[in-house]
Each structure stands twice: as C-alpha cells, then as structure tokens.
Amino acid sequence: MELTIALSIGVLFSSGIWLILRPRSFQVITGLLLLSYAVNLFIFITGRLSVNKPPLIIQGEAVDPALYADPLPQALVLTAIVIGFATTALYLVVLLGSRGLTGTDHVDGKERDSEE
Amino acid sequence: MWHLITAPVLLPFLTALLIMLPPVHYSPMRRRWLSMISSAIQLVLVVILLLQVQQQGLIHYAVGNWQAPFGIILVADTLSVVMVCLTSFLALGAICYGSAGEDEKGSFFHPLFQFLLMGINGAFLTGDLFNLFVFFEVLLIASYGLLIHAGGKNKTKAAVHYVVLNLTGSAIFLFSLAVLYGTLGTLNITDMAVKVAALPAEDLMLVKAGGLMLMIVFALKAAVLPLQFWLPATYSSASAPVAALFAVMTKIGVYALLRVYSTIFGENAGPLAGMASDWLLPAGLATIALGAVGALASPDFRKLVANLVLVSVGTLVSLVALQTELSAAAALYYTVHSTLVTAALFLVADLIANQRGKAGDRLVSGRRVSQPILLGFIFMVGALTVAGLPPFSGFVGKLMILQSAVEPVSRILLWSLILLSSLMVIVALSRAGSTLFWRVSGTESGGGKAPPLQVFAVIWLLLASPLLTVFAGPLTTLSQQAAAQLYDTTTSRNSILGQYPVQESKP
Numbered sequence: 001m002e003l004t005i006a007l008s009i010g011v012l013f014s015s016g017i018w019l020i021l022r023p024r025s026f027q028v029i030t031g032l033l034l035l036s037y038a039v040n041l042f043i044f045i046t047g048r049l050s051v052n053k054p055p056l057i058i059q060g061e062a063v064d065p066a067l068y069a070d071p072l073p074q075a076l077v078l079t080a081i082v083i084g085f086a087t088t089a090l091y092l093v094v095l096l097g098s099r100g101l102t103g104t105d106h107v108d109g110k111e112r113d114s115e116e
Numbered sequence: 117m118w119h120l121i122t123a124p125v126l127l128p129f130l131t132a133l134l135i136m137l138p139p140v141h142y143s144p145m146r147r148r149w150l151s152m153i154s155s156a157i158q159l160v161l162v163v164i165l166l167l168q169v170q171q172q173g174l175i176h177y178a179v180g181n182w183q184a185p186f187g188i189i190l191v192a193d194t195l196s197v198v199m200v201c202l203t204s205f206l207a208l209g210a211i212c213y214g215s216a217g218e219d220e221k222g223s224f225f226h227p228l229f230q231f232l233l234m235g236i237n238g239a240f241l242t243g244d245l246f247n248l249f250v251f252f253e254v255l256l257i258a259s260y261g262l263l264i265h266a267g268g269k270n271k272t273k274a275a276v277h278y279v280v281l282n283l284t285g286s287a288i289f290l291f292s293l294a295v296l297y298g299t300l301g302t303l304n305i306t307d308m309a310v311k312v313a314a315l316p317a318e319d320l321m322l323v324k325a326g327g328l329m330l331m332i333v334f335a336l337k338a339a340v341l342p343l344q345f346w347l348p349a350t351y352s353s354a355s356a357p358v359a360a361l362f363a364v365m366t367k368i369g370v371y372a373l374l375r376v377y378s379t380i381f382g383e384n385a386g387p388l389a390g391m392a393s394d395w396l397l398p399a400g401l402a403t404i405a406l407g408a409v410g411a412l413a414s415p416d417f418r419k420l421v422a423n424l425v426l427v428s429v430g431t432l433v434s435l436v437a438l439q440t441e442l443s444a445a446a447a448l449y450y451t452v453h454s455t456l457v458t459a460a461l462f463l464v465a466d467l468i469a470n471q472r473g474k475a476g477d478r479l480v481s482g483r484r485v486s487q488p489i490l491l492g493f494i495f496m497v498g499a500l501t502v503a504g505l506p507p508f509s510g511f512v513g514k515l516m517i518l519q520s521a522v523e524p525v526s527r528i529l530l531w532s533l534i535l536l537s538s539l540m541v542i543v544a545l546s547r548a549g550s551t552l553f554w555r556v557s558g559t560e561s562g563g564g565k566a567p568p569l570q571v572f573a574v575i576w577l578l579l580a581s582p583l584l585t586v587f588a589g590p591l592t593t594l595s596q597q598a599a600a601q602l603y604d605t606t607t608s609r610n611s612i613l614g615q616y617p618v619q620e621s622k623p
Contacts, residue, residue: 046295083253
C-alpha cells in the first residue's frame with residue numbers, strides 16, 4: 001500500500017509540475033489541480049497509513065493510542081482542500097478575465113513572436 | 117482585556133462583513149468612513165496591546181481554550197505586536213489615500229482591504245504554522261482581488277502570474293508542513309522547537325528537507341533573489357493604495373523567516389541550527405545588488421520604488437541570516453522604516469503621475485506638475501529617507517545594520533553592498549526626481565490639484581520618518597527588547613507550554 005500511495009503522489013506531483021510550466025493557462029490550471037491533489041494525499045498520509053482505525057476516542061475510556069488514527073492530518077487536509085479549491089476557482093476567474101482582455105490564453109497575455 | 121489579542125484579527129473581519137451589508141454597502145461615504153474609523157480604532161487597540169506586552173512580557177491566547185500544543189494559539193510578543201502596529205499605521209494611511217476616489221474605480225475595495233488586514237495581522241500573531249498557512253491564504257485571496265482593483269489589461273496580466281506563483285507556493289508550503297508534522301508530530305512553533313532539539317538522527321534529513329522547503333515558500337513571499345521576478349511587475353501595476361499596503365506583505369515573508377529560523381531552527385536545534393543562513397545570506401546580498409541595479413534601470417517611477425522594495429527585502433534577509441540579537445533588532449527598526457517610506461513613495465508616485473498628464477510616472481519629459489513645491493518637497497523627504505541620508509530614519513536604520521555585522525566576512529560583504537547600493541539608489545532617485553520635476557514641456561500643468569485627503573495620507577506616512585529619528589533612542593531599545601525576547605526561547609517555551617511538561621524524545 002505504501003508503494004502505491006508513494007508512486008501515485010509522485011506521478012501526480014511530477015505531472016503537475018510539468019503542466020504548470022506549460023504556456024497555456026488551461027494547462028497551468030490543470031497542473032495546479034494535480035499539485036493540490038498530490039499535496040492533499042501527502043498531508044493525509046502523514047497520519048500514517050492504517051485500516052479500520054477510527055480517529056475519535058469515546059470519552060471516559062482509557063485507550064491505547066495505537067488503535068486509533070491521528071485525527072489532526074484529517075482536519076488539516078480538510079482545510080487544505082477547501083482553501084485549494086477556493087483559490088483555484090479564483091484563479092479560473094482571473095484567467096477568464098485575462099482571456100477576455102488580451103484575446104489569448106497564453107499566460108503572458110501575448111503569443112510568442114515565433115508563433116505569430 | 118485578555119481577549120485584546122484577538123482584536124487585530126476580528127476587528128477587520130467584522131468591519132469587512134459590516135461594509136458589505138446593505139445600509140453601508142450602498143453608500144460610498146459610509147463605506148469610507150467605516151473603513152477609516154475601524155482602522156483608527158485598530159491602531160489604538162494595538163498600541164494598547166503593545167503597552168500590555170511591554171509590561172507583562174509575552175502574552176498567548178488559546179483559541180477556543182484548547183491548550184497549546186494541542187490547539188491553535190495566538191502569541192503576542194514585542195516583535196509581532198510591533199509588526200501589527202506598523203500594519204495598522206500603514207493601513208490607515210493607505211485607506212485615507214484610497215478614500216479620495218481610488219476606491220470607487222472598482223467594487224469591494226474596502227471589504228477586500230479589511231480582509232487583507234485580517235490576514236496580515238493574523239499571520240503576525242499566530243503561534244501555529246498551519247494557522248500561518250491559513251492566514252497567508254486569507255491575505256493572498258484578498259490581495260488577488262485588490263491587485264485587479266480598477267481592472268485593465270496590465271493588472272490582469274500581472275495578476276495571472278501572481279496567482280499562479282502563489283498557488284504553487286501554497287502547494288510547497290503544505291508539503292513542508294506535512295513533512296514537518298509527519299516527523300515532529302506538532303505544528304505549534306514553540307513545541308516544534310522543543311521537538312527539533314530532541315530529534316532522533318534518522319529523522320534529521322526529513323526535517324531538514326521540510327525546513328528548507330519552508331524557506332523557499334517564505335523567500336517567495338519575501339521576494340528574495342531567484343524568486344523575486346514577480347515583484348516589480350505586480351507592485352508597479354497595482355493601484356497606489358494597494359501597492360502601499362503590499363509594501364508590508366513582503367515583510368511578512370521576512371518576519372516568518374526570522375520567526376521560524378530563530379525559534380524552531382535556532383541555537384538549540386543541534387545539527388540543524390542555522391541551516392538556512394548558508395542560503396539566505398548570499399541570496400539576500402544578491403537581492404540588494406539586483407534591486408539597486410533595477411532601480412537604476414527602471415523606466416518609470418513606480419518600477420523604481422518596487423526595486424527599492426527589493427533592496428530593503430535583501431537587506432532584511434541578510435540580517436535574518438546573520439542570526440544574532442543585534443541583527444534582529446536592526447532588522448526590526450529597518451522594517452518599520454523601510455515599509456513606511458516605500459509605501460509613501462508608491463503614493464507619491466501616484467500623485468505625481470496624476471499631475472503629469474499623459475507621461476504619467478514614466479521617466480520622460482512631460483507636462484509640469486501643478487503643485488511643484490508641495491510634491492517636490494514630499495519627494496525630496498521620501499528620497500532622502502529611503503536612500504538613508506541623515507537626518508532621516510534611513511540613516512539610523514543603516515547605522516544599526518552596519519553595526520550589527522560583527523564577523524569579518526559578513527561585515528565586509530554587508531558594508532560594501534549596503535553602502536554601494538545606497539549610492540546607486542541616490543543616483544537613481546536624483547535622476548528620477550530631476551526628470552519628473554524639471555524636464556517639462558510647455559507651461560501648462562497636466563492635471564488638477566491633489567485632493568487634501570491624499571496629501572494628508574502621504575504626509576501621515578512620511579511623518580513617521582522624522583518621528584523614528586527623534587525617538588530613535590526608545591525605539592532602538594524597543595527593538596532590542598523584541599530581539600532579546602525572540603531569542604529567549606526558554607522563557608517563551610515555559611510561558612506557552614508551561615502547564616504541559618514536555619516529554620523527552622521517544623525511543
């Protein structure tokens with residue numbers, strides 16, 4: 001399981017990096033989305049991988065922490081997902097504005113000379 | 117009074133919400149007045165908070181009464197409260213300037229401005245790294261909106277780059293937080309320092325990688341050399357009051373660097389102590405050089421001021437890299453001085469551009485300004501201050517910086533670069549000033565007189581410079597106290613984590 005998760009985060013992250021270095025704003029936004037997926041998965045697994053372990057402890061019982069999952073990464077990843085989603089949506093708006101004002105979807109707002 | 121520390125975060129937040137409600141939202145005058153009054157109240161409150169911190173030492177506040185290190189805490193020490201004071205002072209000036217008409221060129225200027233303040237104040241006051249990330253996002257989202265305030269092609273183009281860079285920065289920030297949480301098991305800054313001091317050897321490389329990724333993120337926010345390319349374009353295309361408030365945003369990066377690398381990876385961090393200095397010192401020095409060259413090469417006055425921001429960031433980052441109490445004190449004084457004067461210069465640039473007709477703030481001959489004596493005087497004071505000539509605060513700041521470089525190598529590098537860059541800044545500013553005021557064509561002026569509120573805002577910000585000089589004695593003592601408090605990690609640890617005896621490292 002560790003290898004699968006590690007590989008998928010790696011693939012997501014490297015694809016994201018490649019895409020944000022591309023010139024079209026749509027490619028960039030896809031890249032940013034992949035980056036945030038990779039990050040969210042990565043935060044989630046900092047609580048260690050485990051199966052069938054609840055993150056909540058029933059009050060009053062003395063318990064062994066090893067039987068429970070770390071709840072904090074789950075809370076962190078929730079915050080990160082919400083913020084990442086909101087900022088990406090905001091970038092989409094800026095991108096559309098830029099497309100409308102400059103007439104091109106190149107991130108620099110103009111095509112490179114060689115392509116014209 | 118115990119809850120006073122939450123005021124710098126809650127007050128702008130509630131003000132922003134109130135401004136968006138119908139009775140206020142539909143009246144430009146009410147929006148302006150509410151925004152200005154709220155910032156004035158905020159300034160008063162943070163000064164009270166500063167006095168309290170001076171009396172009682174470090175104050176911390178457990179949000180929701182969840183005790184540290186389990187819950188999020190807000191920490192007010194002298195350093196963070198001085199930065200919040202600076203932000204409030206600056207914000208009042210910028211809002212006054214914006215209220216003279218700039219705010220009506222787009223919608224939601226005042227709410228976004230207050231949200232930006234909330235983010236900035238929160239970032240200074242938080243004692244938790246993940247919470248720092250959240251406040252960073254709050255201020256960034258507000259800054260995206262403010263950057264494209266009043267619209268236009270240039271602003272949107274600059275915003276696309278700014279947003280992409282900061283989203284990538286946030287991704288790296290989250291990665292480093294996850295690495296640090298995975299190894300240290302906490303994100304409370306004070307608790308992290310304890311955990312790093314007792315770090316098992318096999319986790320050393322992971323924590324180092326996490327810590328250095330954190331450095332990349334803060335260096336991006338602060339605009340240190342290889343990551344500074346976004347700054348001149350962004351700052352020079354933002355509208356004037358926004359650019360003025362942005363002047364404090366780079367300082368948040370510097371503040372975060374200072375906080376993280378003197379508390380978490382400070383003297384007690386064992387093999388990790390001072391790991392960022394090797395990177396930050398050359399990067400900071402190179403930023404100074406680049407900023408000075410950029411100031412000489414700038415085609416317009418706003419770009420010139422943006423490059424002056426780079427010079428100040430480079431100076432501050434080099435000081436952070438020295439990692440001594442003296443350099444931290446010098447950095448604090450210089451931060452207050454340079455933030456206020458660069459913000460004032462952004463406003464001056466706008467005043468001049470409004471009166472020169474088509475030429476704007478480009479350094480070419482244009483129409484004459486309609487208030488040459490007033491603007492000329494303001495420009496001269498601002499230029500003398502930012503270049504670091506006596507009798508203004510830049511001189512005191514530079515003196516403190518030069519004195520704080522004690523080791524021979526850093527002394528040679530810092531002295532030569534700072535003095536040389538000052539000379540280049542003087543040359544660039546004299547060139548800009550003589551072109552803007554003296555190379556005129558025709559006798560007609562290019563625009564009407566500046567509104568009194570805008571002149572007041574500029575004078576409000578520039579007034580800080582003589583005040584910083586007159587009260588240099590108490591202020592240097594204050595910054596030395598702040599630096600001493602920052603490096604006195606034992607006392608802050610006992611006060612924050614006191615009730616929860618810290619476990620020694622796990623086997």
